[in-house]
Amino acid sequence: MNSTPRCDRSTENQTYRRLALLRSLSLLFVFALISGSPAAGADDGLEFFEKKIRPVLVEKCYKCHSASTPKAKGGLRVDLKASLLEGGDSGAAVVPGKADESLLLRAISWSGTVSEMPPDGKLPEGVIADFRKWIAGGAAFPAGPSSPTSQPREVDIAEGRRFWAFQPVRVLPPPVIPETWWPQRKIDYFVRAALARSGMQPAPQADRRTLVRRLSMDLTGLPPRYSEVEEFAADASPDADARLVDRLLASPAYGERWARHWLDVARYAEDNPTSESTCKPPRFPYRYRDWVIRALNDDLPYDEFVRRQLAADLLDVPPEELAALGFLGLSPVYHKEPKLSAEVISVIVADEWDERLDAITRSFLGLTVACARCHDHKFDPIRTEDYYALAGVLASTQLVEWPLVQPSPESAASLTEVQRQIVDVELRFDYAKRQRDTAKGLGKDLASFDADVKNWEDTLKELKARTLFDGPIANGVRDAGLWINGEDPTWTLLDFRPGQSRDLPVFIRGNPANPGKSVPRRFLEVLSPAGARPFAAGSGRRELAEAMTRDAASLAARVIVNRVWGWHFDRPLVTTPSNFGRLGDPPSHPELLDDLAARFIESGWSLKWLHREIVLSATYQQRSSAGKPQTVSSSPQSLDSDNRLLGRMNRRRLEAEALRDTVLATTRKLDRAMFGPSIPLDEAKFARRTVYATVSRQKPADLYRLFDVPDAKRHSELRLPTTTPLQQLYLLNSSFLQQQSDAVAREVLAEGVSDPVAVVRELFRRILLREPTAEELEESFRLVLREDARIPPENWAVLAHSLFATNEFLFVD
Numbered sequence: 001m002n003s004t005p006r007c008d009r010s011t012e013n014q015t016y017r018r019l020a021l022l023r024s025l026s027l028l029f030v031f032a033l034i035s036g037s038p039a040a041g042a043d044d045g046l047e048f049f050e051k052k053i054r055p056v057l058v059e060k061c062y063k064c065h066s067a068s069t070p071k072a073k074g075g076l077r078v079d080l081k082a083s084l085l086e087g088g089d090s091g092a093a094v095v096p097g098k099a100d101e102s103l104l105l106r107a108i109s110w111s112g113t114v115s116e117m118p119p120d121g122k123l124p125e126g127v128i129a130d131f132r133k134w135i136a137g138g139a140a141f142p143a144g145p146s147s148p149t150s151q152p153r154e155v156d157i158a159e160g161r162r163f164w165a166f167q168p169v170r171v172l173p174p175p176v177i178p179e180t181w182w183p184q185r186k187i188d189y190f191v192r193a194a195l196a197r198s199g200m201q202p203a204p205q206a207d208r209r210t211l212v213r214r215l216s217m218d219l220t221g222l223p224p225r226y227s228e229v230e231e232f233a234a235d236a237s238p239d240a241d242a243r244l245v246d247r248l249l250a251s252p253a254y255g256e257r258w259a260r261h262w263l264d265v266a267r268y269a270e271d272n273p274t275s276e277s278t279c280k281p282p283r284f285p286y287r288y289r290d291w292v293i294r295a296l297n298d299d300l301p302y303d304e305f306v307r308r309q310l311a312a313d314l315l316d317v318p319p320e321e322l323a324a325l326g327f328l329g330l331s332p333v334y335h336k337e338p339k340l341s342a343e344v345i346s347v348i349v350a351d352e353w354d355e356r357l358d359a360i361t362r363s364f365l366g367l368t369v370a371c372a373r374c375h376d377h378k379f380d381p382i383r384t385e386d387y388y389a390l391a392g393v394l395a396s397t398q399l400v401e402w403p404l405v406q407p408s409p410e411s412a413a414s415l416t417e418v419q420r421q422i423v424d425v426e427l428r429f430d431y432a433k434r435q436r437d438t439a440k441g442l443g444k445d446l447a448s449f450d451a452d453v454k455n456w457e458d459t460l461k462e463l464k465a466r467t468l469f470d471g472p473i474a475n476g477v478r479d480a481g482l483w484i485n486g487e488d489p490t491w492t493l494l495d496f497r498p499g500q501s502r503d504l505p506v507f508i509r510g511n512p513a514n515p516g517k518s519v520p521r522r523f524l525e526v527l528s529p530a531g532a533r534p535f536a537a538g539s540g541r542r543e544l545a546e547a548m549t550r551d552a553a554s555l556a557a558r559v560i561v562n563r564v565w566g567w568h569f570d571r572p573l574v575t576t577p578s579n580f581g582r583l584g585d586p587p588s589h590p591e592l593l594d595d596l597a598a599r600f601i602e603s604g605w606s607l608k609w610l611h612r613e614i615v616l617s618a619t620y621q622q623r624s625s626a627g628k629p630q631t632v633s634s635s636p637q638s639l640d641s642d643n644r645l646l647g648r649m650n651r652r653r654l655e656a657e658a659l660r661d662t663v664l665a666t667t668r669k670l671d672r673a674m675f676g677p678s679i680p681l682d683e684a685k686f687a688r689r690t691v692y693a694t695v696s697r698q699k700p701a702d703l704y705r706l707f708d709v710p711d712a713k714r715h716s717e718l719r720l721p722t723t724t725p726l727q728q729l730y731l732l733n734s735s736f737l738q739q740q741s742d743a744v745a746r747e748v749l750a751e752g753v754s755d756p757v758a759v760v761r762e763l764f765r766r767i768l769l770r771e772p773t774a775e776e777l778e779e780s781f782r783l784v785l786r787e788d789a790r791i792p793p794e795n796w797a798v799l800a801h802s803l804f805a806t807n808e809f810l811f812v813d
Contacts, residue, residue: 045139046140046141046142046583047371047583048130048133048134049140049141050377052134053134054374054375054378056123056131057078058374058375058509060117061078061117061118065077065079076090081139084141087103091103096138097136097138099131099132104131109128142378142379155382155383157381157526159381160526164590165366165558169557169594169598169601171599171602172591172595172598176193177189178196179192182202182618183618184618185614186595186613187592187619188619191589191592191617191619191646194645195647198639200639200647201647202619202648203624204622205621206622206813209233210813211621212224212228212233213229213813214649214812216248217658217662219245219248219249219251219615220248220253221253221256221662221689222665222670223769226766226769226770229770241616242612242616245611245615249611252297252674253672254297255294255295255297259289259292260655260690263695265363265578265716265717266363266715267712268288268330268695268712269285269695269697270678270694270696271697271698272332272334272697273334274334274698276335277423277427278337278423279334279335280423282329283401285326285330286677287326287473288326288327288330290323290674290675291474293675293691299608302557302560302600303549304605306545307549309326309327310327310360310542310544311541312476313325313476313477319402319404320472322474322476323404324476325475325477326475327359328360329399329400329474329477331356331399334348334352336348336349338493339490341492342484342492343512345484345486346484346513347512349484350507352394353391353394354370354373354391355714358714358715359715360390361390363578365527365552365580366574366578366579367382367555368380368583370387372384373387373507374509380583383525386525386526388507389519389520389523389532390523390524390544393535393539395482396538396539396540397477397478397479397539398477398479398482398496400475401415401473401475402478403415403471404472414466414469415473421463422460426460428491429459432455432456433453436449436450478498480497481496481500481539501540504518506519520534522534522540523548523551527551527552528551529551557597557601558593558594559580560607562593563577564611564614565593570650571642571644571650573587573593574586576717588646589646596613599613622646622647622649624648624649624813625648652811654812655719656690656706656709657689660736663736664740666740666744666767667740670689671687672689678692678693678695679692679694680693681693681694681701695712697711697712697713700712703730706726706730732805737805738797741798742800744763745793745796745799748766749796759796760776760799764803767804767809783802
């Protein structure tokens with residue numbers, strides 16, 4: 001061991017490594033089965049039912065199969081869950097979890113095995129697919145009677161405003177608690193009082209080594225070094241914790257870590273669900289990601305963070321802030337084939353507006369406003385008119401590219417207009433070539449076809465030759481109303497009119513071809529105590545953003561405080577963080593949430609203030625194992641098995657990004673360069689933080705799919721951890737982990753560490769941030785020693801790989 005041989009690996013060595021890892025991986029699997037269950041508050045399918053299923057039942061089935069008809073045909077009613085499960089004359093209509101056995105699906109699929117429904121025509125395949133998904137997912141259906149008869153339920157706005165989520169937040173006095181010495185922050189009084197009411201005590205404080213890793217991973221997504229762990233453990237000064245937290249919050253790594261959390265909410269991606277010519281990938285998506293990182297590092301007040309993402313182009317901000325508009329500018333775009341009719345294109349466009357409205361209202365307000373697209377919201381005080389009042393804002397907004405320095409108005413306008421013309425002409429050029437090829441195959445005279453091809457080819461060349469703005473550009477939005485132009489039956493146009501806005505009519509049953517009365521653009525009535533006044537300036541985006549952070553400030557503050565709490569504790573106070581309505585879960589600690597939200601607003605909407613308030617609390621600094629029970633017969637775990645009352649810290653598995661970044665940081669191969677274009681995650685030389693990797697809606701990276709990174713096609717309220725054999729196979733066979741194990745072993749040897757005991761100790765220090773125990777030393781030597789008592793250099797990589805695969809590395813206590 002006096003030299004440092006290269007850790008090359010033969011097939012025999014790979015087999016040896018895999019066998020050595022099986023033990024640690026089996027332990028990981030057992031622990032994950034115990035503690036890695038999905039968080040409470042996961043989407044139970046009710047929102048999907050209300051948005052995708054009920055409107056179809058109402059429009060196509062209720063006339064013959066609901067309480068609105070004197071006698072349901074075939075003895076079947078579809079307006080009650082019990083009736084669907086019991087079925088009619090032919091048997092159960094729905095078998096939850098078994099779509100192919102459900103008569104309802106067979107009927108609407110026109111399978112020929114049962115009567116075909118609806119009798120006036122088969123439903124579109126996409127609608128049938130929605131029913132299949134709903135049934136396969138358990139056929140969620142609201143409890144109790146819920147059939148809208150000829151007398152639909154009237155939305156009572158005044159009564160709705162009394163709901164807890166719509167009440168103003170206020171600073172509350174701390175409750176009286178048994179141990180006044182325990183709290184470190186005001187948060188702790190509310191938590192301790194809730195524990196006392198249940199006869200429970202908090203867990204003891206985590207040890208210093210556990211705490212420094214927890215804080216570092218939480219705030220930066222990167223581990224401390226062993227020397228930093230030891231330094232913090234030895235620092236007994238009263239402000240040691242606060243100084244550590246301030247240092248971590250001041251690190252550029254903080255913005256990188258917390259931007260990834262927000263990008264889940266913003267459904268950030270760098271392409272569209274498909275890639276046809278009308279929905280090509282955005283050219284500069286990374287500008288939005290970089291803006292989020294900078295905004296968080298600068299502690300941009302959250303209310304301004306909201307306003308700029310919706311209306312930076314309408315605010316007095318520097319040009320580089322226009323990158324914030326990527327929240328809307330990177331929205332999913334769907335292919336709109338010009339040969340389709342105006343009616344079909346109108347439906348596609350309405351779906352895009354719906355997705356953007358859903359993303360805005362769920363992200364910032366925690367409300368499922370999109371459930372009111374086809375009818376008044378069944379549970380929350382949101383009318384269909386509210387939906388179309390907000391949808392009009394999106395109908396008056398165009399996805400564009402913005403220069404990030406001050407260009408001339410003509411240059412900015414031409415950037416958008418020429419890009420739009422290029423897409424249109426490319427499509428026409430392609431069709432002209434196809435028509436010429438068809439004519440050639442039929443033996444027709446090609447003169448007119450050749451002239452058409454030449455005309456579009458020349459037009460395309462001229463457009464692409466134009467000198468456009470060549471400085472920094474970001475994807476964003478601008479005010480421009482959209483109308484669907486179907487005057488030419490052979491070519492449907494999207495008619496964007498810059499500077500014009502439009503109010504939408506209510507689409508009856510959500511169908512653009514069936515318009516009702518027009519609704520002026522405005523904010524939600526239930527959140528407008530002085531009355532919802534029509535938006536008067538352009539699209540209304542600026543007025544919308546201001547209303548959300550002024551009229552709805554209490555709700556907006558509750559929502560973001562709850563999200564941040566959940567990202568710290570792995571469980572939000574409201575376990576449905578994007579649904580604060582009646583279908584969502586109530587808060588576990590309502591007074592804590594209200595008080596913290598009120599003080600968050602008083603702090604100037606400072607997210608860094610919020611982090612300090614949370615992580616410096618005694619609640620956050622508890623051990624992840626429980627403390628002593630107050631009674632002999634019960635323990636905190638048995639009294640509160642899912643830790644709803646916060647009697648201990650939750651042990652959490654590293655997310656995909658944190659796992660990869662932590663491995664690279666441990667092996668000292670992490671490239672800390674910030675910002676710029678994304679790079680595919682599987683590119684061999686890519687060693688930057690994972691937040692800078694390409695995010696695709698079409699082809700997500702394997703690591704993302706394996707470790708629960710959400711689908712960027714839609715807003716995500718939280719990540720639901722899964723436990724699968726493929727995750728363990730990744731840890732066993734991943735070339736990335738094998739290479740990084742080689743790297744850390746090679747570096748230790750290169751530093752001149754030759755004594756086997758010293759090598760083991762150094763690997764433990766680097767990977768697990770601690771010294772090995774005597775038992776672990778013995779176990780490590782059994783792993784690396786050969787029968788001849790020699791230690792081949794490559795066996796140190798096997799030990800490193802085994803340590804990377806341990807629960808201690810993969811989880812944060």
